[in-house]
Amino acid sequence: MIVQTRDLTKLYGGHTALSAVDINVPDRCVYGLVGPNGAGKTTLLAILAGLRRPTSGEILLGVARHRMAVLPDTPQFDPWLTGREVVALAARLAAPGDTEERVEQTLRDAGLADAAQRRVGGYSRGMLQRLGIACTLVGEPSLLLLDEPASALDPAGRREVLDLIARLRGHATVIMSSHILADVQEVCDSVGILRDGRLLFEGRLDSLLVGRAVPAYRIHLRSGAESATEALRSQDWVIGVDPLTANRLHLNVRSLAEAEASLPAVLAGCGAHVISMAPEAADLEDVFLELTS
Numbered sequence: 040m041i042v043q044t045r046d047l048t049k050l051y052g053g054h055t056a057l058s059a060v061d062i063n064v065p066d067r068c069v070y071g072l073v074g075p076n077g078a079g080k081t082t083l084l085a086i087l088a089g090l091r092r093p094t095s096g097e098i099l100l101g102v103a104r105h106r107m108a109v110l111p112d113t114p115q116f117d118p119w120l121t122g123r124e125v126v127a128l129a130a131r132l133a134a135p136g137d138t139e140e141r142v143e144q145t146l147r148d149a150g151l152a153d154a155a156q157r158r159v160g161g162y163s164r165g166m167l168q169r170l171g172i173a174c175t176l177v178g179e180p181s182l183l184l185l186d187e188p189a190s191a192l193d194p195a196g197r198r199e200v201l202d203l204i205a206r207l208r209g210h211a212t213v214i215m216s217s218h219i220l221a222d223v224q225e226v227c228d229s230v231g232i233l234r235d236g237r238l239l240f241e242g243r244l245d246s247l248l249v250g251r252a253v254p255a256y257r258i259h260l261r262s263g264a265e266s267a268t269e270a271l272r273s274q275d276w277v278i279g280v281d282p283l284t285a286n287r288l289h290l291n292v293r294s295l296a297e298a299e300a301s302l303p304a305v306l307a308g309c310g311a312h313v314i315s316m317a318p319e320a321a322d323l324e325d326v327f328l329e330l331t332s
């Protein structure tokens with residue numbers, strides 16, 4: 040684990056923004072922090088970044104502070120500097136040495152090469168967000184903390200930023216907060232779901248999604264759908280069988296574990312020819328609503 044917190048609690052006056060939060064972030068993964076407004080995502084990232092102090096609890100960092108880079112939700116820069124000057128300044132602060140080629144490459148990666156000579160006072164919100172991302176990337180950090188990195192971007196810009204983040208997997212660890220669940224589902228390996236300052240779920244995204252909302256299987260048969268439907272309906276671990284087409288079935292089950300253990304034998308027993316069967320993955324949006332409502 041590269042970042043862990045233990046019993047992390049933050050009070051703002053009498054208001055509890057974080058309550059005994061324990062997160063465990065594996066090295067070199069992309070970790071998504073999601074939660075409704077006011078859940079505590081920004082507070083948690085700011086504490087990890089060393090920008091706010093926790094009221095109590097512990098942070099265990101497996102990386103030196105100078106190897107961390109932070110992108111706040113609304114990055115701000117001196118408006119009279121050009122984009123290139125901003126990134127060059129960040130490069131010199133984060134990793135001095137020969138920075139010129141790194142600055143140019145980062146400007147290209149962030150989609151700002153054409154605007155690099157313009158003063159950032161004239162940048163749009165999306166461009167400022169890309170510039171912020173460029174500043175976090177240019178020092179080649181081991182840990183990136185990104186607060187809503189894609190929220191101000193148009194679909195094409197979001198696509199580029201998500202691709203940039205995905206390319207970091209395996210090289211650096213990224214902890215990103217986001218409201219856009221589709222982005223998290225696309226780019227993150229692990230997630231932490233916060234609500235009212237409490238961590239409701241943490242773990243691998245696939246273990247969260249598979250069979251979570253209503254445990255279900257999708258079965259595709261070459262033949263024997265009718266006898267399979269009949270045989271499945273008589274099982275006590277099967278809640279319902281819905282034929283989707285002539286040879287595709289949707290199966291609601293009591294638990295995935297029971298289905299995993301019994302389904303192959305039931306299908307083999309009734310002579311059905313199976314093309315595929317797999318647990319149905321829920322959408323992060325469904326699971327999120329289920330957990331946070």
Ligand SMILES: Nc1ncnc2c1ncn2[C@@H]1O[C@H](COP(=O)(O)OP(=O)(O)OP(=O)(O)O)[C@@H](O)[C@H]1O
Nearest residue numbers: 051054055056074075076077078079080081082083
């Ligand atoms: N400086 C502050 N002083 C007082 N209360 C604060 C402060 N910062 C945050 N809070 C409160 O703490 C709670 C958590 O806020 P935080 O900004 O961390 O949540 P968030 O999940 O990032 O929300 P959002 O998605 O809206 O950005 C909220 O109730 C917020 O009003």
